[in-house]
Amino acid sequence: MIETVNHMRQSMDNYSKHRGVINRYREFLSVTDKTPIITLNEGNTPLIRAERLSAAISDRLDIHLKYEGLNPTGSFKDRGMTMAVSKAIEEGAKAVMCASTGNTAASAAAYAGKAGIKCVVLIPDGAIALGKLSQALIHGAHVLAIAGNFDDAFELVVSITDNYPITFVNSLNPYRIEGQTTGAFEICDSLGDAPDFHAIPVGNAGNITAYWKGYQEYQAAGCSESLPRMIGFQAAGAAPIVLGHPVKNPETFATAIRIGNPASWKRAEAAAADSNGGIWAVTDDEIREAYKMLASLEGIFVEPASAASVAGVRKLVAEGYFDSVKPRQGDRIRISCTLTGHGLKDPNAAIASVEEPTKLPADESTILETIGL
Numbered sequence: 001m002i003e004t005v006n007h008m009r010q011s012m013d014n015y016s017k018h019r020g021v022i023n024r025y026r027e028f029l030s031v032t033d034k035t036p037i038i039t040l041n042e043g044n045t046p047l048i049r050a051e052r053l054s055a056a057i058s059d060r061l062d063i064h065l066k067y068e069g070l071n072p073t074g075s076f077k078d079r080g081m082t083m084a085v086s087k088a089i090e091e092g093a094k095a096v097m098c099a100s101t102g103n104t105a106a107s108a109a110a111y112a113g114k115a116g117i118k119c120v121v122l123i124p125d126g127a128i129a130l131g132k133l134s135q136a137l138i139h140g141a142h143v144l145a146i147a148g149n150f151d152d153a154f155e156l157v158v159s160i161t162d163n164y165p166i167t168f169v170n171s172l173n174p175y176r177i178e179g180q181t182t183g184a185f186e187i188c189d190s191l192g193d194a195p196d197f198h199a200i201p202v203g204n205a206g207n208i209t210a211y212w213k214g215y216q217e218y219q220a221a222g223c224s225e226s227l228p229r230m231i232g233f234q235a236a237g238a239a240p241i242v243l244g245h246p247v248k249n250p251e252t253f254a255t256a257i258r259i260g261n262p263a264s265w266k267r268a269e270a271a272a273a274d275s276n277g278g279i280w281a282v283t284d285d286e287i288r289e290a291y292k293m294l295a296s297l298e299g300i301f302v303e304p305a306s307a308a309s310v311a312g313v314r315k316l317v318a319e320g321y322f323d324s325v326k327p328r329q330g331d332r333i334r335i336s337c338t339l340t341g342h343g344l345k346d347p348n349a350a351i352a353s354v355e356e357p358t359k360l361p362a363d364e365s366t367i368l369e370t371i372g373l
């Protein structure tokens with residue numbers, strides 16, 4: 001009986017401990033006692049040590065996966081959206097608006113729903129993964145699918161929100177970036193310090209900007225000792241930063257990072273340069289292979305864009321990038337990889353990447369024969 005009561009107390013304690021990233025890291029964020037906090041208890045996602053994946057890639061690496069697909073709407077966007085929507089409400093906004101490759105739309109729709117305000121999202125028609133579209137719609141957003149790509153949608157949203165009373169909640173909104181710094185804080189809290197490297201997919205380039213800002217702020221506050229080298233990865237068909245010029249018709253099966261003219265381009269370049277890291281391109285085949293490795297070796301199902309971080313680490317290993325690197329501690333190089341979104345966001349990508357199920361009659365002996373028993 002006493003054991004049961006203690007167990008219940010412990011569970012209630014855990015339940016009440018994490019109340020979203022604003023409550024956990026409020027001293028680092030622009031909130032006051034007057035800010036109404038709109039939260040879905042985002043953040044506190046697991047940092048998973050990936051022993052099988054590390055062994056498959058290089059015995060010199062100790063890879064840790066920050067599984068952001070376990071946020072309330074299934075992506076890292078929730079960390080920034082809790083801040084953006086809370087500040088919008090504090091400032092009296094009645095509506096928010098964003099352009100999106102899907103995840104921002106899903107997150108904005110959910111947080112706006114929670115706050116009881118209107119949400120308008122502009123998406124490129126036909127280029128949004130099914131799971132994300134269904135989220136934005138079910139949360140009650142006004143979803144407008146435009147005949148254009150993400151970059152076209154983004155320009156329209158900037159222009160509309162500049163001229164009309166509707167709050168812009170893409171990652172150029174500084175509160176989005178602030179909220180997303182908490183991913184870096186959590187990694188330092190889990191590891192006891194920053195890793196040697198941080199690998200991250202790059203689309204509109206807000207998240208690499210946010211992580212770098214977060215690592216710097218945590219170190220400056222004395223909460224961590226060192227800084228990681230930031231290594232970012234774009235899809236080869238949508239790699240403007242790597243190419244050094246905007247890409248007019250970006251193409252990749254990783255639809256979340258199909259972006260040809262990133263809004264935070266300069267800040268992403270600065271994060272890579274100032275941390276002595278870099279930004280590279282990975283092909284769709286490389287992303288697809290990493291996507292399958294994550295699922296089969298680590299039991300982690302991500303959406304394609306998320307796998308760009310792991311694909312990039314594999315590519316750099318093959319190019320000898322880590323050969324002369326000495327680990328800061330221990331005998332392996334510690335790398336954290338942000339896995340930005342959940343695999344169920346894009347079930348069609350998974351189905352297209354594997355073999356169809358074998359069709360059989362409902363007969364035990366045929367089943368046993370087929371599975372070799």
Ligand SMILES: Cc1ncc(COP(=O)(O)O)c(C=O)c1O
Pocket residue numbers: 075101102103104171201202203204205206207208256257303305306340341
């Ligand atoms: C799953 C996923 N990964 C990566 C990114 C890229 O993040 P950012 O645009 O901040 O570079 C996005 C952006 O939409 C995303 O949804």
